[in-house]
Amino acid sequence: DQQVKQNSPSLSVQEGRISILNCDYTNSMFDYFLWYKKYPAEGPTFLISISSIKDKNEDGRFTVFLNKSAKHLSLHIVPSQPGDSAVYFCAAPGYGKLTFGQGTILTVHP
Amino acid sequence: DVKVTQSSRYLVKRTGEKVFLECVQDMDHENMFWYRQDPGLGLRLIYFSYDVKMKEKGDIPEGYSVSREKKERFSLILESASTNQTSMYLCASSLLPSANYGYTFGSGTRLTVV
Numbered sequence: 001d002q003q004v005k006q007n008s009p010s011l012s013v014q015e016g017r018i019s020i021l022n023c024d025y026t027n028s029m030f031d032y033f034l035w036y037k038k039y040p041a042e043g044p045t046f047l048i049s050i051s052s053i054k055d056k057n058e059d060g061r062f063t064v065f066l067n068k069s070a071k072h073l074s075l076h077i078v079p080s081q082p083g084d085s086a087v088y089f090c091a092a093p094g095y096g097k098l099t100f101g102q103g104t105i106l107t108v109h110p
Numbered sequence: 111d112v113k114v115t116q117s118s119r120y121l122v123k124r125t126g127e128k129v130f131l132e133c134v135q136d137m138d139h140e141n142m143f144w145y146r147q148d149p150g151l152g153l154r155l156i157y158f159s160y161d162v163k164m165k166e167k168g169d170i171p172e173g174y175s176v177s178r179e180k181k182e183r184f185s186l187i188l189e190s191a192s193t194n195q196t197s198m199y200l201c202a203s204s205l206l207p208s209a210n211y212g213y214t215f216g217s218g219t220r221l222t223v224v
Contacts, residue, residue, distance in 0.1 A: 034212050036212075041218065041220075043200055044153070046212045046213075091153075097158055098212070098213060099155075100152045100153035101152050102150055102151060102152035
């Protein structure tokens with residue numbers, strides 16, 4: 001039972017354009033969400049988070065949007081840079097642990 | 111900065127071997143976790159621990175066990191390695207009981223079972 005889903009395995013964008021990564025969840029009890037970024041041969045690192053009391057959180061080039069009624073969140077990266085090429089995971093905490101999505105491989109072409 | 115150190119970056123083991131993956135954190139965190147990462151499946155929780163000598167099964171505990179004898183060290187044990195346990199293994203720790211504050215991950219151990 002995949003409670004956090006990232007249905008796009010990969011995304012390819014041109015440098016300078018917007019990257020939009022999507023995440024859906026099924027558990028209505030989730031009230032906080034996090035995005036992690038992972039480079040090959042490294043551990044995931046925290047990127048940005050959002051609480052369910054908000055519908056948007058922004059940090060520099062990264063913005064996360066939350067649509068509670070649709071149980072959907074998205075991460076926007078503007079403008080995209082080649083160094084953003086990585087795997088992005090969304091995650092939701094519950095019962096003291098994080099449940100992760102399958103990840104989306106983002107490739108930003110120069 | 112919190113540091114989570116995994117003892118090996120790459121390991122190659124034979125089928126049937128007993129394998130130990132070690133993880134140490136240096137910030138007195140209560141909570142520690144073991145995940146595996148596989149393409150298309152994301153990060154899946156194997157085991158976690160909230161305190162010394164305490165352990166809880168995650169989503170995919172079969173074929174694994176853990177040991178937490180000291181607060182800073184959390185070991186993952188593959189009792190009899192099999193080829194389907196070839197994966198990237200990631201250890202993480204967190205300070206607070208709530209996972210809202212996220213985890214700090216180690217760099218991972220790429221295990222290949224042949």
